[in-house]
Amino acid sequence: MKIASFNINGIKARAEALPRWLDHANPDVVVLQEIKTVDEAFPREMFEERGYNVETHGQKSFNGVAILSKYPLEDVTRGLPGDDTDEQARWIEATVTGKRAIRICGLYLPNGNPVPGPKYDYKLAWMARMEQRARDLLASEEPAVMLGDYNIIPQAEDAARPEAWREDALFRLESREAFRRILNLGFTDAFRARHQGPGHYTFWDYQAGSWRRNDGIRIDHLLLTPQAADLLRDCQIDSSERAGDKPSDHVPIWADLDA
DNA sequence: ATGCCTCCCCGAGGGAGA
Numbered sequence: 099m100k101i102a103s104f105n106i107n108g109i110k111a112r113a114e115a116l117p118r119w120l121d122h123a124n125p126d127v128v129v130l131q132e133i134k135t136v137d138e139a140f141p142r143e144m145f146e147e148r149g150y151n152v153e154t155h156g157q158k159s160f161n162g163v164a165i166l167s168k169y170p171l172e173d174v175t176r177g178l179p180g181d182d183t184d185e186q187a188r189w190i191e192a193t194v195t196g197k198r199a200i201r202i203c204g205l206y207l208p209n210g211n212p213v214p215g216p217k218y219d220y221k222l223a224w225m226a227r228m229e230q231r232a233r234d235l236l237a238s239e240e241p242a243v244m245l246g247d248y249n250i251i252p253q254a255e256d257a258a259r260p261e262a263w264r265e266d267a268l269f270r271l272e273s274r275e276a277f278r279r280i281l282n283l284g285f286t287d288a289f290r291a292r293h294q295g296p297g298h299y300t301f302w303d304y305q306a307g308s309w310r311r312n313d314g315i316r317i318d319h320l321l322l323t324p325q326a327a328d329l330l331r332d333c334q335i336d337s338s339e340r341a342g343d344k345p346s347d348h349v350p351i352w353a354d355l356d357a
Numbered sequence: 358a359t360g361c362c363t364c365c366c367c368g369a370g371g372g373a374g375a
Contacts, residue, residue, distance in 0.1 A: 303360095307361090
């Protein structure tokens with residue numbers, strides 16, 4: 099089962115690039131971030147005609163997440179538990195069943211800049227809520243994947259110029275500690291289980307020729323419960339998508355699970 | 358770099374992104 103994450107930076111703006119990638123990569127399950135539209139305006143047909151079931155958790159103009167799956171999407175939930183007043187659409191879950199049932203959690207973790215300020219406070223509070231959801235997933239002792247745009251650079255090797263990000267909300271120590279706390283509960287970073295060393299990125303800024311200079315950062319991740327990690331066969335970043343026509347500033351990352 | 362692009366809103370130019 100090929101499970102992918104892709105921050106598309108606007109579903110309308112990616113009406114050509116996203117289907118092109120789907121037809122080429124043929125993932126079984128995809129979580130999307132920054133669909134930037136309400137559920138009623140999401141172009142479901144574009145995916146249904148390719149054999150995908152579609153579930154969305156949208157919002158006008160900003161944020162918004164979705165799951166596409168060639169398997170039926172069961173027990174769908176929307177929103178990260180822990181704060182009923184949170185109106186930002188950043189979390190969606192569903193169960194897909196191939197050889198095994200896998201709980202899929204698609205997430206768009208807050209950016210958090212500028213630091214300090216209310217947006218950074220929201221990021222850290224959101225990560226504390228995510229940690230509780232992560233604990234509950236582990237307690238289930240079932241295969242589960244939390245994947246999406248984490249807006250976290252885990253280590254210096256995950257940025258071409260780490261010194262430029264030192265006090266940024268994506269890299270400063272407090273952010274990385276919150277990410278590490280979740281990882282240390284018992285999750286596996288699927289990409290790092292398969293690849294070591296620097297130079298692996300999932301985001302390149304549109305500005306200042308970042309792609310041309312390979313000035314990237316690795317901020318899109320798949321975290322696996324132990325039961326999912328046991329099924330891991332492969333994990334890859336489709337970095338060539340960044341060179342296509344009208345690309346997102348993120349590229350897809352996917353894992354192949356024996357499920 | 359409190360911003361070099363690109364997205365969204367809509368029908369100008371500002372907020373947001375990372």
